Amino acid sequence: MGTLYYTGQELLEDKKRGKFRGRLSYRDTNNKRRYITRTLNATGKRAANAELAAWRQEKEREHSESLDRSGGISLxxxxxxxxxxxxxxxxxxxxxxxxxxxxxxxxxxxxxxxxxxxxxxxxxxxxxxxxxxxxxxxxxxxxxxxxxxxxxxxxxxxxxxxxxxxxxxxxxxxxxxxxxxxNKKQGINALDETALAELLDKLSLLELSPVTVAAYIALNTGIRRGEVCGLQWRDIDADNRVIWIRRSIGLGKGGAYIKQPKTDKARDVVLPDTLLEVLEQWQEKQRQTFADNMASLNPNSFILGDALGYYHPDRLSKDWASLTKMLGTRGTEGRRLSFHDLRHTWATLALAHGMDVKTVSSNLGHANAAMTLNVYASADPDAKRRAAGIVECLMRCDQSTNR
CATH class of the missing domain: 1.10.150.130 (Tyrosine recombinase, N-terminal domain)
Known part of the structure; x- marks a missing residue:
C-alpha cells in the first residue's frame, strides 16, 4: 500500500456506554498530529481490534483514492x-x-x-x-x-x-x-439587609486575612472574583475615593494568568470610607508580613497576594467556602453563600436603595445596562411591593386632585 497516511491506531474502551471506539492518527499539512475516531460494533476486545484494523485499511484506501482523483493534492x-x-x-x-x-x-x-x-x-x-x-x-x-x-x-x-x-x-x-x-438554582442567592449586617458583624470579629479583605472589597464594590484578586495597591486612589479595575486573574489551560477586565477596558468604582479603613489596616499588616519574608510592599504588590504574587481565584473560593461553612451564612435562596453571591448582594441592595442602573452597571463591569436589568430586575423580593405602593400612591393623588 506504500507509505501509510494513518500513522497510528488505538482501541479505546467506553465503559460508560459499554462500547469500544477506534482512533486513528495522521499528520495534517502543517505536520500537526490529528485524530479521527469511530464507535465500533464489536463487543469483544479481539473482535474490536480486528474491526479497527479493517477500518484503518478502509480509510487508507479512501485516502489513496482521493489522492488519485486530485493528482496527489490534499483534500x-x-x-x-x-x-x-x-x-x-x-x-x-x-x-x-x-x-x-x-x-x-x-x-x-x-x-x-x-x-x-x-x-x-x-x-x-x-x-x-x-x-x-x-x-x-x-x-x-x-x-x-x-x-x-x-x-x-x-x-x-x-x-x-x-x-x-x-x-x-x-x-x-x-x-x-x-x-x-x-436554571437549577432558582433566583439570585444574595443577602438581604439583615443577613448582611449579621455577616459584617461576624467578619468584624475575625482577624484580617486575604479572604476576609476580599469579602469586604466584594461587598463594597460588586467587582468580580478575578478582579478582586487582580487588584494592586496602585489601583487605590484614596484622595479621590475610587478603586481602578485595571486587570483580572483569569484561568486558562496553563493555569492562572493576568488579563484585562472582562470588558477589555479599565473602569473605576467608588471607594467607601469603611472599605478604605479596612484596606489601610490590611496594608500595614501586609507590609509587616512582607518585611518578615525579607520583601518590600510596593505599589505593584497585589492587595490580596504575598511577596510571590497574586492570590489565586480558586484558592479564594475554597477559603471563602470554608469560612462560610464555619459562619453558617446563607443567602435569600437558602443556599450557602458563594463568593460570587457577594457581588449579587452589592448589586441587589444598590438597586433596591435607588442607585441608578447605569451606575450599577458600570460598577459591575457589564457591557451595558440591559445586561444588569436582565440579571437583577427581579432579584429584589420587595421590588414589586414597592412598585405597587408607588403606583397606588400616584393613583390616590390623582383621584384627590380630580375631586
Whole structure:
C-alpha cells in the first residue's frame, strides 16, 4: 500500500456506554498530529481490534483514492472532517491570541463532544438532521443543557466562519436549536439587609486575612472574583475615593494568568470610607508580613497576594467556602453563600436603595445596562411591593386632585 497516511491506531474502551471506539492518527499539512475516531460494533476486545484494523485499511484506501482523483493534492477544505476543522479553528485563534486562554480552554472542552460524533463527517455533508441527532445523543448521555449549548454554539460559530471563507454556502445549524437551559438554582442567592449586617458583624470579629479583605472589597464594590484578586495597591486612589479595575486573574489551560477586565477596558468604582479603613489596616499588616519574608510592599504588590504574587481565584473560593461553612451564612435562596453571591448582594441592595442602573452597571463591569436589568430586575423580593405602593400612591393623588 506504500507509505501509510494513518500513522497510528488505538482501541479505546467506553465503559460508560459499554462500547469500544477506534482512533486513528495522521499528520495534517502543517505536520500537526490529528485524530479521527469511530464507535465500533464489536463487543469483544479481539473482535474490536480486528474491526479497527479493517477500518484503518478502509480509510487508507479512501485516502489513496482521493489522492488519485486530485493528482496527489490534499483534500479540499470542504472535505475536511468537522472535528478537524473545529480543531484547526481553535488552534488558529490560539496562535494569533485573538481570544483569552480561558476561552480557548473552554473551546477545547466543547470540542470533545463535537469530535465524538463528527470525526468522520465532512463539513460539506453536515445536515440539520445530523445536528439534531447529535444533540439528542448528548441529552441521552445526560449532558447538561449548558454543556450542550456551549458545544452547539462553538460548532455554529465555526461553521459561520466556514461560510465567510467560502468553504460552505449555508450553516445547517441555523435550523437547529439546543435544549433550553434549566436554571437549577432558582433566583439570585444574595443577602438581604439583615443577613448582611449579621455577616459584617461576624467578619468584624475575625482577624484580617486575604479572604476576609476580599469579602469586604466584594461587598463594597460588586467587582468580580478575578478582579478582586487582580487588584494592586496602585489601583487605590484614596484622595479621590475610587478603586481602578485595571486587570483580572483569569484561568486558562496553563493555569492562572493576568488579563484585562472582562470588558477589555479599565473602569473605576467608588471607594467607601469603611472599605478604605479596612484596606489601610490590611496594608500595614501586609507590609509587616512582607518585611518578615525579607520583601518590600510596593505599589505593584497585589492587595490580596504575598511577596510571590497574586492570590489565586480558586484558592479564594475554597477559603471563602470554608469560612462560610464555619459562619453558617446563607443567602435569600437558602443556599450557602458563594463568593460570587457577594457581588449579587452589592448589586441587589444598590438597586433596591435607588442607585441608578447605569451606575450599577458600570460598577459591575457589564457591557451595558440591559445586561444588569436582565440579571437583577427581579432579584429584589420587595421590588414589586414597592412598585405597587408607588403606583397606588400616584393613583390616590390623582383621584384627590380630580375631586
Amino acid at each position: 479540499p477544505v470542504a472535505d475536511t472532517p468537522i472535528s478537524d476543522y473545529v480543531s484547526q479553528y481553535i488552534d488558529a485563534k490560539e496562535r494569533t491570541k485573538a481570544i483569552e486562554p480561558s476561552t480557548i480552554s473552554s473551546y477545547r472542552d466543547s470540542l470533545r463532544y463535537i469530535a465524538a460524533t463528527f470525526s468522520e463527517t465532512r463539513i460539506k455533508d453536515l445536515q440539520p438532521i445530523d445536528a439534531e441527532k447529535w444533540i439528542a445523543e448528548l441529552v441521552k448521555e445526560d449532558r447538561s443543557p449548558s454543556t450542550i449549548g456551549k458545544a452547539f454554539r462553538l460548532l455554529k460559530m465555526v461553521l459561520n466562519n466556514a461560510i465567510a471563507t467560502g468553504v460552505i454556502d449555508k450553516n445547517p445549524l441555523s435550523l437547529v436549536k439546543p435544549p433550553k437551559r434549566v
